[in-house]
Amino acid sequence: MKKFSSDQPLTLSSGKTLPSFKIAYDTYGTLNATKSNAILICHALSGDSHATNLNSETENPGWWQLMIGPGKPIDTDQFFVISSNVLGSCYGSTGPISTNPETQGPYHLSFPVITIEDMVNAQAKLIDYLDITTLFAVIGGSMGGMQTLQWSISHPNRVKKAIVIAAAAQLGPQSLAFNTVGREAVLTDPKHGLSIARMIGHITYRSDESIGTKFGRKLQENADYGYAFSTEFEIESYLKYQGEKFVNRFDANTYLYLSKAMSYFDLIKTYGSLESAFSPCTAQFLIMSISSDWLYPSKQSRELAKSLIKLNKTVSYCEIDSPHGHDSFLMESDQLSTMIRCFLGSKS
Amino acid sequence: MKHYAQEQIITHVPLQSKVLDLGCGDGALLLKLNKIKKIKGYGIDILIENIVKCTEQGISVYHGDLNEGLPGFATHSYDIVILSQTLQQIEDPKMVLEEMLRVGQQGIVTFPNFAYWKVRLNLFLKGSAPKTKHLPYEWYNTPNIRVLSIADFKQLCHKLGIKIVKEIPIYTTSVQRQLFPKCLTNLFAPEGMFVIEKTASL
Numbered sequence: 001m002k003k004f005s006s007d008q009p010l011t012l013s014s015g016k017t018l019p020s021f022k023i024a025y026d027t028y029g030t031l032n033a034t035k036s037n038a039i040l041i042c043h044a045l046s047g048d049s050h051a052t053n054l055n056s057e058t059e060n061p062g063w064w065q066l067m068i069g070p071g072k073p074i075d076t077d078q079f080f081v082i083s084s085n086v087l088g089s090c091y092g093s094t095g096p097i098s099t100n101p102e103t104q105g106p107y108h109l110s111f112p113v114i115t116i117e118d119m120v121n122a123q124a125k126l127i128d129y130l131d132i133t134t135l136f137a138v139i140g141g142s143m144g145g146m147q148t149l150q151w152s153i154s155h156p157n158r159v160k161k162a163i164v165i166a167a168a169a170q171l172g173p174q175s176l177a178f179n180t181v182g183r184e185a186v187l188t189d190p191k192h193g194l195s196i197a198r199m200i201g202h203i204t205y206r207s208d209e210s211i212g213t214k215f216g217r218k219l220q221e222n223a224d225y226g227y228a229f230s231t232e233f234e235i236e237s238y239l240k241y242q243g244e245k246f247v248n249r250f251d252a253n254t255y256l257y258l259s260k261a262m263s264y265f266d267l268i269k270t271y272g273s274l275e276s277a278f279s280p281c282t283a284q285f286l287i288m289s290i291s292s293d294w295l296y297p298s299k300q301s302r303e304l305a306k307s308l309i310k311l312n313k314t315v316s317y318c319e320i321d322s323p324h325g326h327d328s329f330l331m332e333s334d335q336l337s338t339m340i341r342c343f344l345g346s347k348s
Numbered sequence: 349m350k351h352y353a354q355e356q357i358i359t360h361v362p363l364q365s366k367v368l369d370l371g372c373g374d375g376a377l378l379l380k381l382n383k384i385k386k387i388k389g390y391g392i393d394i395l396i397e398n399i400v401k402c403t404e405q406g407i408s409v410y411h412g413d414l415n416e417g418l419p420g421f422a423t424h425s426y427d428i429v430i431l432s433q434t435l436q437q438i439e440d441p442k443m444v445l446e447e448m449l450r451v452g453q454q455g456i457v458t459f460p461n462f463a464y465w466k467v468r469l470n471l472f473l474k475g476s477a478p479k480t481k482h483l484p485y486e487w488y489n490t491p492n493i494r495v496l497s498i499a500d501f502k503q504l505c506h507k508l509g510i511k512i513v514k515e516i517p518i519y520t521t522s523v524q525r526q527l528f529p530k531c532l533t534n535l536f537a538p539e540g541m542f543v544i545e546k547t548a549s550l
Contacts (some may be wrong), residue, residue, distance in 0.1 A: 284408075305410060306420030318399040318411035335400055342403045 001026055001049055001092055004126045010087075013264075016112040019101055023126045024092025025049045025084035028068060029076035031132070038132045039074060039344075040123065041083040042140030042147035045201075045258050046250060048091035051083035052076075066332055073341035079136065086147070087122040088114045088257045096253035108253055116143070116265045120150040127158070134158050137344060138283075141165035141329035142296065143258070146265045149304070152283045153267070159283040163340060165329045166290050168300035169274055170266040175295050178204050179263045183256050190252035195243030197255060202242050207292035207325035211235060274307035281308070285315040286343040288336065293326040316343065353518045353539060354380070357430060357456055360514070360543055361385050365427035368392070368452060370414055370444070371434030375402035382407075390426075392418075415439045418447045426452040435459045436492040445508065449546045454513065458541045463497030463534045482538045498533055498540040505544060514543040 001024050010018045026049045031038060041051050043063065052062035052069050068074045068081055085093040088111070096111040103110075127135065138159050140148040145167025152162045171179065182197035203211070215235040219225075222232065231237050271277035285308055289301035298319045305317035320335050322328035329336065354377060361367060364386050369378050372391030375398070381387045391402050391409040402409040410420075415438060429452030431444065436459050438444050448455040460482050461467075467478035477487040485492065496504075498517070505512055517537035519525045528536045 286403075302412065309410065309420035310422055312422070312425065314408055316399075316403060316408045316410065318396060318403075318409070321396050335396060338400050339403055342400075342406070 003092060004129050006122075006125050006129075008125070010118070010122060010125070012112055012118045013115040014113050018094065018112065021087060021094040021122060022092070022098070023084050023087065023094075023122055024089075025082060025126060026051065027083075028052060028081040029079050031080040031130075035132050036134065036136060037078065038080045038082060038127075038130075038135050039137045039139060040127065040135050040151070041068065041074070041081060042123075042138065042144035042151075043083070043086065044140075044142040044144050045255075045262065046246070047085075047144070048089070049083045049085040050091075051081070063330065066330075067337065067340065073337045074139065074344065075341075079344070082127070082130065084123050084126055086119040086143075086258070088119065088254065088261065090251035090254040093122075095251075096257055097251050109256075111253070111257065113260055113264075114257060115261050116146045116150050117154065117270075119261065120147055120154055123147070123151075124155060124158075134160060137161040137163060139163040139165075139340070140167070142167060142326065143262050145296075146262065149267065150265075152281045152285070153271070153277055156280040156282050161286070161343065162281075162283040163286045163288070163343060164301075164304065165288045165336075166293050166296045166301075166326055167304075168296050169268055169277070169304055171263060172297070172300065175204070176263055178295070179259045183259050186252050186255055191247055194250065194252040194255055195240075195247050197259075198246035198250075199239040199243045202239055204295045205325055205327040207294065207323060209292060210324045213323070214238075274303065275311060278307055278311055278313065281311075281313055283313075284343075285313065286339065287315060287317045288329075288339060289317075289319050290324075290326060290328040291319050291321050292323050293328065295326040352522075353432075353458055353541060356516050356518070356541055357381075357432065357458070358384055360456060361387060361428050364388075366390075366425070368421070368426040368429045370429060370431045370448065371437070372398070372402065372407075372409065374398050375405050375407040375409070377430070377432065378402075378407050379405055414444055417443060418451050421447075421451040423450050424453060428452055428454050428456060430456045432456070432458045433460070436494045436496060438494065441494055441496075442504070442508065445504075445510065445544075449510065449544065453545065455544045456541070457501070457544060458518070458539060459496060459501065460492065461498045461534065461537055461540050462495045463499060464538045465535050466538070468535075480538070498537060501540060501542065505542070509547045510544050511547045512542055513545055516541040516543075 004023045007020050010021050047063050050062045051064045070077045085091045087093050088095045090097050096107050100107045138148045138151045145164040148162050148164045152159045182200050185193035185196040218234040220234050220237045267277040287301050287305045289298035305315050308315040367387045367389045369391045372393050378389040394413050399409050399411045429448040435441050466480045470478045517533035518539035
């Protein structure tokens with residue numbers, strides 16, 4: 001993991017200022033002489049800069065190992081891939097667990113509330129630092145898709161291609177509601193609450209069908225009910241395991257900040273309408289949704305695509321056929337792989 | 349015949365025009381138009397497999413259902429809108445034809461002619477729903493939910509105030525093309541092709 005440090009203050013959407021900040025990032029592949037092959041990868045809520053390859057410390061594979069690497073759809077033999085950890089996260093970039101230079105203590109909840117736009121502004125400073133003017137592509141799913149949209153709007157001349165997966169111009173009220181419950185849980189009890197927030201998250205990231213196929217109503221160990229409140233169903237055990245695993249790797253305050261940033265993201269509110277949001281864009285877009293995603297339903301992706309069509313921008317839209325829900329973009333899918341590979345490869 | 353129909357579409361599309369292909373399939377027609385007429389093309393299709401194939405060819409596409417109309421598309425944003433072998437599969441053909449001519453200056457429509465003599469014979473002699481070389485489906489699995497003839501299409505155009513710029517009957521062989529008089533197309537052409545536009549409002 002590399003780190004970029006900025007001594008320059010960063011003015012945030014809230015009007016507050018970060019006196020300085022750090023962005024953690026990783027790179028894969030080689031930047032060409034004309035600096036025209038750089039691709040920025042934007043991660044989702046719980047992601048980090050470690051997008052592919054084995055992490056030497058944790059021995060975990062990168063979160064988008066399937067998609068990024070030599071010969072893979074985002075081909076590191078051809079592209080210079082930059083994966084940065086978002087501002088506000090707990091994986092190396094400045095966030096609630098960082099030291100406040102003014103007090104010399106950790107920020108915790110004194111960290112200013114940040115937005116997707118703030119994350120993108122900080123990333124842009126990293127791209128400046130890497131001396132790259134134009135990104136060949138910006139790619140992201142979920143919260144990463146929001147960043148991708150923001151990139152294409154805030155820096156219209158710096159993005160050639162934008163791939164937005166399972167995202168939206170704004171969270172729907174139902175998704176907003178789930179985010180709120182997650183934050184309430186964390187605010188009530190940081191440790192246990194974070195686990196509950198993650199459990200809720202996992203339900204929303206999957207579809208009824210995928211949970212049904214994988215777990216159904218199966219009991220974990222016993223043949224019959226124990227008539228007690230212990231963990232009995234397989235789905236209970238799975239969610240608890242995911243919740244506990246998350247508590248060990250994620251900071252509760254960070255969860256609040258990133259969840260809030262997603263809740264605040266609203267291109268329509270910020271720019272008046274989607275058309276006025278997208279009007280400065282020059283990027284070619286590939287917008288993709290997942291057929292079984294009910295957290296970011298296809299309808300919202302179609303709205304994005306239609307607004308771009310209305311403005312005569314270059315855009316392709318498709319709904320990836322997968323039963324696994326929102327998280328499908330992190331799973332194996334020939335359709336998704338081919339779409340990304342071809343969109344990056346196509347000349348027009 | 350398919351080849352001839354495609355040739356006729358290509359002939360009619362102006363050089364370097366903006367073309368929208370509704371039900372574009374794997375993008376073969378747009379690709380040819382791009383090669384021969386240097387068009388700027390865009391496709392819409394309902395099947396994900398076709399969307400992937402189009403993207404492989406570098407064609408921009410929208411994965412969607414024509415039954416929802418063309419709500420994202422601005423009025424007169426295309427020179428030509430093509431609806432090739434798709435009209436008969438649409439729930440509301442009237443709406444789609446109107447949408448076509450809202451978005452495009454001109455439309456090119458092709459469809460199977462259900463008044464073709466072999467279809468008539470099927471119904472008359474065998475007493476069964478049409479099944480021919482051009483309509484290979486059974487009644488219970490056909491995607492062709494709208495049964496229309498060349499005559500029916502003309503009548504609808506008249507009703508909707510759509511001007512027929514050109515009518516090109518598609519015959520099976522070139523000999524038939526020479527042979528059959530225009531008044532018999534509804535009987536002898538297995539497919540109809542029309543170039544249409546909106547009648548200028550007075």
